[in-house]
Amino acid sequence: DSGVTQTPKHLITATGQRVTLRCSPRSGDLSVYWYQQSLDQGLQFLIHYYNGEERAKGNILERFSAQQFPDLHSELNLSSLELGDSALYFCASSVDNGQGAFYGYTFGSGTRLTVV
């Protein structure tokens, strides 16, 4: 157990639907990162939150959004789902102070999303 909890582990849904993926970071970690891993794209950075604020955006589609709550858990919302959104979605957390100190990511075990 890495200390980063992702739920659900598996999700099967239909095209056009909306889903929410949840991530609880490791205790004490203020940063949360979301990544998408599909077979043909590898691990793609989506978005980074630090202590409730968005810090960096990557290749995140407009249909996707995220937020980090006061208790530091984060949710990734995926809407108008398409077949191509089927992938593993990973959350990672890190100890950093937002100003450079950084000691590496701890990843969760991921949510496997299948869009049918």
Add this chain to the structure above:
Amino acid sequence: DAKTTQPNSMESNEEEPVHLPCNHSTISGTDYIHWYRQLPSQGPEYVIHGLTSNVNNRMASLAIAEDRKSSTLILHRATLRDAAVYYCILRDPYGNKLVFGAGTILRVKS
């Protein structure tokens, strides 16, 4: 983001050392070198990181070339559990986003 180049795959025998190379010729003076690995059906796992000096931890050693244009991750005695995809990543000190490349698939033979 500065890029890294790694071999697509490597093979090793169990109980033997493994040297996984990474080229990063465009590295800046302040970029950190990070290594992660991803075992089948799991999330990536931190292995080691360094800036200029060689680093050792319980999992591996990181050897960094003097000009910092390349580095090598060393697994001292490969086991079947080390079979994974190994990613070499550069991180600038002002951003904590890690950009993963394709990595090296390490196969370990018994």
